[in-house]
Amino acid sequence: MGVIHQLWSAGLGEMRTLNIYLPMEYEADSSRTFPVIYLLDGAADEDFPHIAGLTQFMTMYELMNPSIVVGIANTDRKRDFTFPTTIAKDKQDFPTSGGSAKFISFIEKELQPYIGSHFRINGNRTLIGQSLGGLLATEVLLKKPDLFETYIIVSPSLWWDNESLLKQAPALMKENSPGAKRIYVSVGHEHRIMRRDARALSRTLKRGAGNAFVYFDYLPHETHATILHRSVYNALELLHKKK
Numbered sequence: 001m002g003v004i005h006q007l008w009s010a011g012l013g014e015m016r017t018l019n020i021y022l023p024m025e026y027e028a029d030s031s032r033t034f035p036v037i038y039l040l041d042g043a044a045d046e047d048f049p050h051i052a053g054l055t056q057f058m059t060m061y062e063l064m065n066p067s068i069v070v071g072i073a074n075t076d077r078k079r080d081f082t083f084p085t086t087i088a089k090d091k092q093d094f095p096t097s098g099g100s101a102k103f104i105s106f107i108e109k110e111l112q113p114y115i116g117s118h119f120r121i122n123g124n125r126t127l128i129g130q131s132l133g134g135l136l137a138t139e140v141l142l143k144k145p146d147l148f149e150t151y152i153i154v155s156p157s158l159w160w161d162n163e164s165l166l167k168q169a170p171a172l173m174k175e176n177s178p179g180a181k182r183i184y185v186s187v188g189h190e191h192r193i194m195r196r197d198a199r200a201l202s203r204t205l206k207r208g209a210g211n212a213f214v215y216f217d218y219l220p221h222e223t224h225a226t227i228l229h230r231s232v233y234n235a236l237e238l239l240h241k242k243k
Helices: 024-028 048-060 088-093 100-118 132-143 160-175 192-208 227-239
Strands: 003-009 014-021 034-039 068-072 121-130 150-154 182-188 213-219
Touching (some): 003 100, 034 100, 048 227, 160 192, 182 227
Parallel strands (some): 034 068, 182 213
Antiparallel strands (some): 003 014, 014 068
16 A cells, blocks of 8 residues: 655654655656655554545546555644643643644654655645644644645544634734635534634635635535545545646
């Protein structure tokens, strides 16, 4: 299904495992470059197998362009995907939380350069995150939008820290204009706060993200457990159409 690379992160102070799917076309044409899809929760026992398989399937049937998938395996997702919180219960339930700034720096300064130096890539980069991963993907979009061209944000946990990131979104977009990004936001039949926040994020992005393309996808037949696969299929079909 792919190859495994180990990347030592000086910023995080630990080894990180990368599961990497290379499309069949990668070996067939040594001069060709490819888009990269970065997948949070990307371990072999997380979402890497079914997202890599989905990418392979959609490429085979010419529904999208061949792409590399980089699955970032977790060591402590609650640490990496959350910024510091002011809420006592959050701190109690997530005692290692608050490390997203370091993790975003790892993506920018270590992971992306590593992938660029080891694989033939082009400038098309996508980030996929669900739940706390969706919170992290939203934080990247609002604070470091140029790290990716496409954002697939599924059931984001914007409730974190009393919805502070959602409240800061308009000001952050003025400070860090997303530009011509492609943004997909989805939510299923989940907790009402998650549904409300996903809709609010989509509306806020549509109002303040300038010439970005923003698509909101409500999937009423999907739960928090089932929504990622259907959402990624819809997003790739919409945003990665074969050209």
